[in-house]
Amino acid sequence: MKHSHTIGEAAATSGVSAKMIRHYEKIGLIEAADRTDAGYRLYTPADIHTLRFVRRARNLGFSVDDISELLDLWKNDTRASKDVRRVADGHLSALRSKAAEIHSMIDALEHLFENCTNDERPDCPILKDLADDANPARPKDVGHKFGFERVC
Amino acid sequence: MKHSHTIGEAAATSGVSAKMIRHYEKIGLIEAADRTDAGYRLYTPADIHTLRFVRRARNLGFSVDDISELLDLWKNDTRASKDVRRVADGHLSALRSKAAEIHSMIDALEHLFENCTNDERPDCPILKDLADDANPARPKDVGHKFGFERVC
DNA sequence: CTTGACCTTCCAATGATGGGAAGCCCTACT
DNA sequence: AGTAGGGCTTCCCATCATTGGAAGGTCAAG
Structure with a gap:
């Protein structure tokens, strides 16, 4: 050894x-x-x-599952390039849809900021918007699958 | 009731x-x-x-912590607009940095795809790149704080 | 022979959500 | 009146990647 x-x-x-x-x-x-x-x-x-x-x-x-598959392919000399590509492609499209969601959240928040006075007054369009029953706040449900543990 | x-x-x-x-x-x-x-x-x-x-x-x-704060502000008539804004601002910048990370991952992956033949041959530039000791694969450490539970 | 840095295993927490079991409650239909 | 079903309750477990800590063994240098 x-x-x-x-x-x-x-x-x-x-x-x-x-x-x-x-x-x-x-x-x-x-x-x-x-x-x-x-x-x-x-x-x-x-x-x-x-x-x-x-x-x-x-x-x-x-993900760890993806990496497990990539490791198998890496150590397997008879692998097909397209198998690797399939894993990477799946990941890439997941990344793209996650990016799209984040951008839609960013857009919504920036929109909320437009009328925000950012001062000492109690009037706040951001809260108004969140409380507005007619406003679904970009209803696409996001939740757990896409991971907003602490940053999103 | x-x-x-x-x-x-x-x-x-x-x-x-x-x-x-x-x-x-x-x-x-x-x-x-x-x-x-x-x-x-x-x-x-x-x-x-x-x-x-x-x-x-x-x-x-x-986050739930953010929402807790927003709820307090929402129910408090003497809140200052800027307090709400502070919470939303913090969240927005977190979203922006998360978006930046995702885009850097997307860019790196797209770059790996450039030479990928996507066929039956065992030759695969994606794996080569992952295995290349000289290549840090965009070393910015990402990990848990930014949530890649299953999609990233 | 001690000290301190390293190693070991095991258990718990993170954050938001889903799944399921075991059991109680309520309504509608026979 | 009895029963079937659906909804409600609580409690525990799983996800996913990662970190933290406790309790204890090991090793090298002083």
Whole structure:
């Protein structure tokens, strides 16, 4: 086991946190690492390369399921280019529709701002609009599937 | 208690699911509803109006915390317009930065597609790029805070 | 031989929502 | 009057990626 690294080193060089490396192992995204006699995980340069692949895919917003599929394709020499493309294409169109939703929210909010005095008076067109029963506030239901945990 | 409605009716007319109405009550976003002798929740038209306000704000992507603040302002006649504006402004800039991230992911993916043959051959520039140690794939770390649960 | 930095596992929380089970309530129909 | 059904109740669990912490074992240097 020459050239093996601890999880901390693997985390530092791959950009994936040690926590997440253990997590990815537990959920089966990556293979279980070899261990020292003391139980420490050991990572080869090839493992770290895989971790980098995972991080880059996450940076592009791929889900863990997508990445699992991409990893399989990556390690399979007989893969067809179009299979990879299918995964990436699905992700891309999801991104595009998410972008469209966000832009429609931005537009609606900017519209609400148009008449906002931004002063000490209690009159506020933004609240008026939210309270207006005739206004569906761009009714497209957004909710959980597209993730507004804290930022949207 | 004339003019009172069950949670199902309130859900249907407000557009907020019964599940979520109970949830909002539990987390304190809305006040606990009155109950019948049998324990059924009862909603007045004013309650339903509040629920509509909540739904519209959610449709605009406001977080529950934001909405809680907006509700307080809405029910407070001495509010200052600028306080509402502060909440909405914070949300708007969060939306804008999220939009920017998504567009950078879209751009990166579209770039990967440029040389993709989309055929049966095993050669795939998308995977090559993900595996390329020299390529940080737009290193801006995205992750949990901006929500890619299933779509990104 | 201690100290401190690292590693281990396990459990919990985030945020908004959905799903389901087990059981009570109410109305309508036989 | 009894029953079928639908709606209501509470409680727990799952999602998704990630972080945090606690309790404890290991290793290297001082």
